[in-house]
Amino acid sequence: MTYCVGMKLKAGLVFMSDTRTNAGIDSISVFKKMSSWSVPGERVITLLSSGNLATTQAVVSIIDERSKAVKERAPSILEAPSMFQVARLVGNTLRDVIQMHANGPGQRADTTFNSTLILGGQIGDGPSRLFMIYPEGNFIEASSDTPFFQIGEAKYGKPIIVRAYNPDMSFEDAVKLLLVSFDSTIKSNLSVGLPIDVQFCGEGERAVTHEFRINDANPYYRAISSGWSNALRTAFNALEPFSLDHVKPG
Template identity: 65%
Template structure:
């Protein structure tokens, strides 16, 4: 299982992903699910993946191959697309292409064993930072003021805190704290999601890869957030008025 979140703020974009993959309780591995491309001063692109590992690795490999100089490739590049919308279109087409090849079908089906879902975000000079969720069929939707974040993978446990606490004006520090709480809730509820976590903070109009962090299992801040949130919930529960049976 996987859990990835892309969050759109007024100051930029925040990405966080876990690194756990499993094929049963006795076959757990660590694989990166966050990938970055940039042309410094011109664009920064971040992709997070959930679904069949062979599919997502093939998509990332193709995108990287096609990001090489024009004389070394034979397909359009996400480093040359004129807008983030066109980047999303290219990524969606690549995902559709890989699923079709692996499944032996003319087109992908959502319930294919080779299915995958992606979160794509970034900024191309001349446009604003944009965030997309890309489906196995290759189509996609864009984040908006009404839907300012996307989740893929095991989404249900970490969603309530995002809905309740998100603020478009929050700082990157507050956003990281919010995402850590979301991931902590998910990790506690589903053992197939786990640390280490990968984090990328993209500052709007910087047009380069921002702060990158890997949050390890012994991360002091994450442990503080996890234990403190548990105690805060217990205290909030105790302060709520009791139900009356009378």
């Protein structure tokens, strides 16, 4: 499986993705699920992928080839006039790739070739925008009501984001929050694993501001992982104790 989050802050867009892929429980590999294209200062586009690895790699490769040989293979996401148009291009590409393998000639598989994507970026004078793209090629956009998207194993790590997210938080605080969310997921589900890729695109910079990878030897990740366990236990102990008086009738 996978766990990826894209999050919209006033300060910009934060992306975080794990790197574990598995075909069954005994075929585990490390693949980067974060891809970026940019013309620094003019546009930056980042894609996070979950689902069938062949599908997501094909989508990324097609987008990549189009963006490198612009004249040969239109349309390119580096020429699209808005993030909405980029989302349409990526969505169409995703739908076509799935369609080709699911319903094309050749052997049929028992599994689907589905993939779900998070797309974020900023073009020209437009604001940073964040989308979730479905296997059918359609998509939804983040708003102030729903300022983050998760794909893959999203449930374990959702409660802490729901409770601690704040649109005014800094990039650094967002990384801390997402590392807690990722750590909760990694502790609960074998199909999500380190290392973790992190990227930040500052609002108005139209470029990748920061990009780094966190592995299990990283002292900060270890501090967060053990520190959060202790903090949770402390917080839990500080809650008012339950007693049967709380449920006595009358």
